[in-house]
Amino acid sequence: MSIIEQMKMTDFETASRADILQLLTAEGEVQQELFQWARDVRRENNGDDVLLRGVIEITNICNKNCDYCAMRASNKDLPRYALNAEEILDIAQSIKQAGITTVFLQGGQNPHNDVLLEQVIPRIKNDLKMDVLLCLGERTQEVYEKFAQLGAKSYIVKFETSDKVLYQEIAHGSLENRLQTVRWAKSAGLKIGTGNIVGLPNQTIQSMADDILLGIKLRPDFISSAPFIPNAHTPLEHGTHGNINLALNTMAIFRVALKTPLIPSISALESLVKGGQRMGLEAGANVLTINFTPKESQLLYKIYSEQRFVVSLDHALRTVESAGLHVHQNS
Numbered sequence: 001m002s003i004i005e006q007m008k009m010t011d012f013e014t015a016s017r018a019d020i021l022q023l024l025t026a027e028g029e030v031q032q033e034l035f036q037w038a039r040d041v042r043r044e045n046n047g048d049d050v051l052l053r054g055v056i057e058i059t060n061i062c063n064k065n066c067d068y069c070a071m072r073a074s075n076k077d078l079p080r081y082a083l084n085a086e087e088i089l090d091i092a093q094s095i096k097q098a099g100i101t102t103v104f105l106q107g108g109q110n111p112h113n114d115v116l117l118e119q120v121i122p123r124i125k126n127d128l129k130m131d132v133l134l135c136l137g138e139r140t141q142e143v144y145e146k147f148a149q150l151g152a153k154s155y156i157v158k159f160e161t162s163d164k165v166l167y168q169e170i171a172h173g174s175l176e177n178r179l180q181t182v183r184w185a186k187s188a189g190l191k192i193g194t195g196n197i198v199g200l201p202n203q204t205i206q207s208m209a210d211d212i213l214l215g216i217k218l219r220p221d222f223i224s225s226a227p228f229i230p231n232a233h234t235p236l237e238h239g240t241h242g243n244i245n246l247a248l249n250t251m252a253i254f255r256v257a258l259k260t261p262l263i264p265s266i267s268a269l270e271s272l273v274k275g276g277q278r279m280g281l282e283a284g285a286n287v288l289t290i291n292f293t294p295k296e297s298q299l300l301y302k303i304y305s306e307q308r309f310v311v312s313l314d315h316a317l318r319t320v321e322s323a324g325l326h327v328h329q330n331s
């Protein structure tokens with residue numbers, strides 16, 4: 001019996017690291033079988049629709065110091081920016097005009113921005129009648145509750161790696177605290193997103209398998225897997241990028257194990273390989289995020305790499321079509 005047939009009869013809640021490792025390292029025909037299984041599970045649970053989101057990168061000011069990110073507080077070479085409320089609302093309006101119903105506000109961890117969010121979230125939710133997704137770093141439970149009361153629907157806090165020692169080294173904080181913020185966001189009534197990075201320096205394949213087990217245990221509403229991409233002006237700038245196949249396999253395993261979550265096919269896949277986001281959709285993903293950040297700010301939003309791929313609406317539509325899927329009708 002192949003590993004795929006065997007895993008189809010296994011409850012992922014009880015899957016072992018050895019089981020996950022076999023799926024994670026799948027190549028050739030076995031990998032294609034895994035991707036086909038992921039597409040079948042997506043179709044059964046979510047249909048063949050791809051949800052489009054519009055992201056606004058509201059600030060590159062951050063008080064954290066993640067070693068893989070050029071927006072880290074210690075990078076004094078990077079000019080900083082923060083969009084104001086009117087700029088954000090104008091862009092949200094453009095997202096709505098593009099037929100997209102989710103505004104994704106992403107930014108560095110900068111609690112000074114929370115005053116601005118008090119103005120912006122209710123206006124996007126109530127005036128524009130759009131969903132608000134946030135990815136703005138760690139906050140207290142009270143702040144997550146406030147975001148929910150203001151009208152935010154969802155919040156993303158990626159755990160990045162399940163390896164406590166590696167997390168401490170690269171993110172300069174405790175993994176337990178990070179996971180606590182995921183639980184706080186969930187208990188505040190927000191839908192939660194999380195995910196990992198694949199191919200960090202000193203990350204073992206066993207620890208990547210543990211990432212998958214952790215992702216399954218968290219039962220998120222959204223989950224992603226991002227290949228590590230070395231970023232200039234960071235301590236990890238001389239590392240080598242993560243293996244795209246490991247990221248795609250991770251996404252496929254999340255799909256077959258968790259069934260219903262939204263799984264984005266992220267722009268970093270396209271940065272590594274032309275057609276990478278189509279490959280993500282073929283591995284079971286069902287979300288594409290289109291970048292609506294003003295050009296001059298996009299250039300300063302260096303979360304992944306200098307050569308990041310910026311997703312346009314045209315690119316997203318072509319990618320959905322090339323994967324034989326459809327844009328979600330309410331998007």
Ligand code: SF4
Pocket residue numbers: 062063064065066069070071072073107108109137303
């Ligand atoms: S990854 Fe996020 S939290 Fe970490 S330094 Fe970059 S912007 Fe800040």
